[in-house]
Amino acid sequence: MAKQIIFTITLLVSLGFFLYTTKRIISFFWLTKPAFPVKDFWKRFNVMLNVAFGQTKILRFPVIGLFHATVFWGFCVILFGSAEMIIDGLSGSEKVLKGLGIVYNIIVGSGDIFGFLVAISIIIFLSRRLFFHIKRFEGIEMKPISHQDANIALLLILLLMISLNGMNSVYYQYQTLNNLPLFGVYPISQFIAALFSGLSNEVLMILYQVFWWTHILMIFLFANILPYSKHFHVFMSIPNVFLSRLEPLGKLPNMDHVMKEVQLMLDPNAASLTPVTTVPVERFGIKDIEDVSWKNYLDSLACTECGRCTSVCPANITGKRLSPRKIVMDVRARMKEKGPGLVRSGKEFNDNKSLIRDYIQEEELWACTTCNACAKECPININHPVIIVDMRRYLVMEEGSAPAALKAMLSYIENNGAPWQYSPDDRLLWAKDIEMNVN
Amino acid sequence: METRQLDIPVMADLFARNERPEYLFWVGCAGAFDNRYVKVARAFVKVLSWLGVSYAVLGKEESCTGDPARRAGNEMLFHMQAFRNIEVFKQYGIKKILTICPHCFNILKNEYPDLGGNYEVINYLQFLDKFILEGKLKVDHSILENIRITYHDPCYLGRGNNIYREPRDILKSLTGSFVEMERNKSFALCCGAGGAQMFKEAEKGDKEVFIERTEEALRTEARIIASACPFCMAMLTDGLKYKDKQDDVKNYDIVELIAQSLNL
Numbered sequence: 001m002a003k004q005i006i007f008t009i010t011l012l013v014s015l016g017f018f019l020y021t022t023k024r025i026i027s028f029f030w031l032t033k034p035a036f037p038v039k040d041f042w043k044r045f046n047v048m049l050n051v052a053f054g055q056t057k058i059l060r061f062p063v064i065g066l067f068h069a070t071v072f073w074g075f076c077v078i079l080f081g082s083a084e085m086i087i088d089g090l091s092g093s094e095k096v097l098k099g100l101g102i103v104y105n106i107i108v109g110s111g112d113i114f115g116f117l118v119a120i121s122i123i124i125f126l127s128r129r130l131f132f133h134i135k136r137f138e139g140i141e142m143k144p145i146s147h148q149d150a151n152i153a154l155l156l157i158l159l160l161m162i163s164l165n166g167m168n169s170v171y172y173q174y175q176t177l178n179n180l181p182l183f184g185v186y187p188i189s190q191f192i193a194a195l196f197s198g199l200s201n202e203v204l205m206i207l208y209q210v211f212w213w214t215h216i217l218m219i220f221l222f223a224n225i226l227p228y229s230k231h232f233h234v235f236m237s238i239p240n241v242f243l244s245r246l247e248p249l250g251k252l253p254n255m256d257h258v259m260k261e262v263q264l265m266l267d268p269n270a271a272s273l274t275p276v277t278t279v280p281v282e283r284f285g286i287k288d289i290e291d292v293s294w295k296n297y298l299d300s301l302a303c304t305e306c307g308r309c310t311s312v313c314p315a316n317i318t319g320k321r322l323s324p325r326k327i328v329m330d331v332r333a334r335m336k337e338k339g340p341g342l343v344r345s346g347k348e349f350n351d352n353k354s355l356i357r358d359y360i361q362e363e364e365l366w367a368c369t370t371c372n373a374c375a376k377e378c379p380i381n382i383n384h385p386v387i388i389v390d391m392r393r394y395l396v397m398e399e400g401s402a403p404a405a406l407k408a409m410l411s412y413i414e415n416n417g418a419p420w421q422y423s424p425d426d427r428l429l430w431a432k433d434i435e436m437n438v439n
Numbered sequence: 440m441e442t443r444q445l446d447i448p449v450m451a452d453l454f455a456r457n458e459r460p461e462y463l464f465w466v467g468c469a470g471a472f473d474n475r476y477v478k479v480a481r482a483f484v485k486v487l488s489w490l491g492v493s494y495a496v497l498g499k500e501e502s503c504t505g506d507p508a509r510r511a512g513n514e515m516l517f518h519m520q521a522f523r524n525i526e527v528f529k530q531y532g533i534k535k536i537l538t539i540c541p542h543c544f545n546i547l548k549n550e551y552p553d554l555g556g557n558y559e560v561i562n563y564l565q566f567l568d569k570f571i572l573e574g575k576l577k578v579d580h581s582i583l584e585n586i587r588i589t590y591h592d593p594c595y596l597g598r599g600n601n602i603y604r605e606p607r608d609i610l611k612s613l614t615g616s617f618v619e620m621e622r623n624k625s626f627a628l629c630c631g632a633g634g635a636q637m638f639k640e641a642e643k644g645d646k647e648v649f650i651e652r653t654e655e656a657l658r659t660e661a662r663i664i665a666s667a668c669p670f671c672m673a674m675l676t677d678g679l680k681y682k683d684k685q686d687d688v689k690n691y692d693i694v695e696l697i698a699q700s701l702n703l
Contacts, residue, residue, distance in 0.1 A: 247549070267522070367642040392512030397512065403640070409638035
């Protein structure tokens with residue numbers, strides 16, 4: 001009974017804190033701008049099955065991708081066991097789902113195998129981060145805290161898996177020692193159980209409780225640390241994939257209000273057709289965090305800083321300052337900095353800083369070739385070029401700021417309808433004197 | 440060998456004679472003005488005419504799609520260009536557009552519909568691949584048979600619009616010695632010119648993107664680097680000059696190779 005009470009209190013405290021975090025994040029989402037209407041449910045569902053559950057994009061790096069996929073699929077399976085533990089904890093029952101028979105065996109058995117495989121994968125991840133110099137994990141945006149963040153999350157997962165297999169092994173040892181019926185199958189832990197042979201029933205009981213509590217408390221702790229770390233991606237990546245931009249990567253979003261303005265300007269008929277009731281636009285493009293769309297912000301929360309984007313960026317590869325990962329991380333950091341003030345004091349809040357220049361330099365934005373290598377590589381469908389172009393839109397349309405050569409190009413288009421200084425009258429010169437063999 | 444002069448049909452002239460071509464061939468600014476890429480436009484019309492395709496160009500009525508303006512952040516200028524072009528398309532009742540430049544292709548196909556401009560936009564590689572599949576475009580395989588050819592994926596065909604198969608199938612029908620670069624298809628490295636980079640100097644770094652890519656192409660030991668985009672062509676041509684390889688390795692557009700293989 002005491003266990004039930006303590007468990008219920010712990011659960012409520014964790015849920016309460018989690019609720020607080022969720023409310024805080026939702027309040028930040030209210031500050032963002034619209035991106036696109038969420039339609040095409042089935043298409044989205046399919047993308048989610050492929051990219052999130054099928055791990056298709058992370059498997060573009062096949063070897064390390066497979067280890068990640070193992071961790072992901074492991075989490076999905078182990079979740080069932082965690083649900084059972086919560087019911088047990090609340091009701092005081094023991095393995096409440098055991099009545100499911102063969103299904104139970106499958107769930108527990110695969111959880112047991114995955115617990116072991118996930119632990120192995122995490123050890124590989126940790127050693128890569130601690131003992132090998134992996135270029136992808138470095139970069140100007142990667143501060144010591146970013147590395148710490150990664151290592152702490154990995155350690156927590158490792159502890160989760162050790163306590164899971166520990167719990168299973170002790171259970172197996174206890175039941176077999178006392179000739180009690182065994183619920184579930186334990187393909188891996190039955191061998192680990194040998195470690196606990198020779199221990200008395202009392203010690204086994206205590207060990208079991210230690211593992212059980214460690215595991216469940218780690219879950220609660222993990223769930224509450226995640227939203228404050230890059231590993232928030234554990235929660236956010238599946239929704240982020242579901243809410244992917246479904247357009248071809250080559251397509252940029254349209255600025256409807258600019259389109260309407262141009263139509264009104266150039267087409268005398270349009271003025272009579274379209275009522276001029278459009279809400280005045282506060283700002284063209286993105287200058288600061290209140291200009292980003294909900295999708296930009298969601299991307300930034302879901303990003304786990306894996307650096308696949310930056311590792312394939314042609315600008316970054318050739319030593320330019322642009323790093324697509326940095327852009328995404330800057331969005332998140334800026335919201336963390338300015339979001340609370342905006343929530344508190346409204347739109348008027350001003351801390352004399354902005355996303356552009358205080359976080360992201362023009363030099364970074366102008367280095368992008370919009371080649372979409374970053375967006376193609378991102379395992380959770382973050383779209384970097386869209387936000388980069390939105391920041392260029394701010395620079396050009398609000399400040400008239402762009403590299404001199406681009407300004408020249410823009411004026412050629414304006415004056416002679418081509419990005420170079422050629423007369424429209426010369427548009428057919430290329431077609432002169434084409435001799436063709438007759439065969 | 441007998442030759443004939445090719446007259447390029449212009450939309451306004453055809454309309455004056457009450458003729459309606461099936462396709463608009465959108466030449467693009469590079470096709471009209473870039474010294475090197477003009478040859479690609481010329482090769483393409485030769486192939487079109489060899490195939491007997493009914494087409495016309497807009498000539499002086501064509502104007503930039505607005506792609507470099509949009510990607511440089513000038514949404515206003517993009518909309519002005521697009522509005523103007525859509526009016527011209529309307530005037531001639533354009534339904535099908537053939538493009539050679541992937542940037543024009545992408546913006547006409549994916550972005551003009553947001554402005555009410557809906558057309559069947561076809562990239563020349565998809566168009567020609569269909570003729571090859573149907574057996575209507577039979578090339579003289581012996582001309583490039585033993586020449587090692589590699590292919591550089593333009594971002595706006597590849598990642599931008601998932602066109603990977605057609606260029607490869609075409610090249611494999613021209614040569615028996617097609618070779619991939621290390622980074623190819625969706626993994627391909629950009630030439631460095633997209634997103635309006637073509638029109639400016641690169642930001643400070645330790646290398647030019649086009650050199651990185653040219654070096655990768657040279658590692659394949661191909662004699663021809665095939666490309667399918669005017670900007671990629673400019674970058675690769677520069678890259679070959681930079682590496683002093685312009686005499687040993689050539690950069691051709693895929694349609695130039697087709698025209699060569701057809702002996703046009």
